[in-house]
Amino acid sequence: MLQYRAEFDATVTFSNGGGLQAQGFRVDVPSADTTEAEISALFLAACRLLLVDTVALSGVRIFADPHLGTPGGPSEPGRRWIELSHVISAGMTTYPGLPGPEITPHLTREASRGVYAPGTEFAIDRITMVGNTGTYLDSPFHRYGDGTDLAGIPLERLVDLPAVVVRTIGGGARGVDVPALEGRSVAGRAVLLHTGGDAHWATPGYAVDAPYLTGAGAQWLIDNGAALVGIDAVNIDDTGPDAAGARPAHTLLLGAGIPIVEHLTGLANLPPAGGRFTAAPPRVAAFGTFPVRAYASVPATEPHGPVPGGRLPASGA
Incomplete structure (x- = not known):
């Protein structure tokens, strides 16, 4: 062979x-x-x-x-696996103004002992939360009443997608615009925006002057065939007062059938290309947004931590 x-x-x-x-x-x-x-x-x-x-x-x-x-x-x-989701815990704040999750017991281990055979016990817990909790995926139904809901998104839009990481962290601009995207092959890929916004997760500063994707950037991704778009910030749109409630990135991407994943974390651990991204929510009908376990796989020999820069030999093995 x-x-x-x-x-x-x-x-x-x-x-x-x-x-x-x-x-x-x-x-x-x-x-x-x-x-x-x-x-x-x-x-x-x-x-x-x-x-x-x-x-x-x-x-x-x-x-x-x-x-x-x-x-x-x-x-x-x-392959090895890289976690890209925030942990969900009782009372946590994901998006300022939205309620945190409530996690309570439905059946305690102590109470279950009277239900099952001696020595057997279980815990069954209840969680009450809005769909916008933790790291979550937006389906078109989130924005459009006649859009595809969580149950209708095909797996090929969610699972084992080739990933392209766009790094704007430290660049000084809040908006991820067309110049940051141009020259990248995004067709059929998950485009993950590494802005560094997750550094402020769980603090009041998370939603202040947060990074976002511009409307022009969203249109460029649509025109070039992106399969999914994710960001490690509070929202893929600008939520500041000057935006006046406009949501062009949501409107354009979800209108084109492109799922959005918000509140990612850990994108610094991914190479710019070569990773495979997965973010699959439960199949909930007539529901637009739900938490996901977002993660990526990379070759097993991909380094685990920052490597100092240095000279590269003129020829490889």
Whole structure:
């Protein structure tokens, strides 16, 4: 069976400043039609790079050649999992002004002992909450009465989506606009906006001057075929007083059938490409928004923590 390698030049920029270049780098790839996004992820894994903002490849050449075991390549199968959800607890505030969840017992362990056989006990608990609790997904029904509800969103819009991380953290601008998105391949992908807004989670500052996606940015994502859009901030729209209640990102994205995930966290742990994103809510009919367990998988050899910048060898393995 033929095995393949990719050779390319790469330019990398880091979200905390600086960058590096590589010429004639080679990595093992799974097939002759491996995409540039997949090659980028294998490259980052091979170099143990984190805090990456952008990766640009040029001169990509895929050729038949035996695998040499580059980190993250096909010779090292397996994935690891990255948590992207906030924990839900009784009384917590997700969105200022909305009630926190109430978690109470329906059947206590003590009471259950009179129901089951000796030595057997269970706890059954009750949770009362609004759909906008914790990390949650908006379906089109959230915005439009005739839109698709939670029960109707197809799994291919929610599960194991190739992820593109757009990092604007530290850029100084609140609004994620078209220039931050241009040049990225987003068709069929979950576009995750890493703004750093989650640093203020569970504090009064979380909703103050929070990052958001502009209407023009939302339209660009629609025009370029994004499958899902997520953000690590209080809302995907500007909720400040100057917005006067307008919600262009919700209106455009949900109108185009694109689910939205708000209140993500942990996006700093994802590479700019190569991750797989999942955020699936329960199938609740006639309901627009519900908490999700959002997470991503990355190659098992992807580094677990920040790696200091440094020189990259001129050629890979």
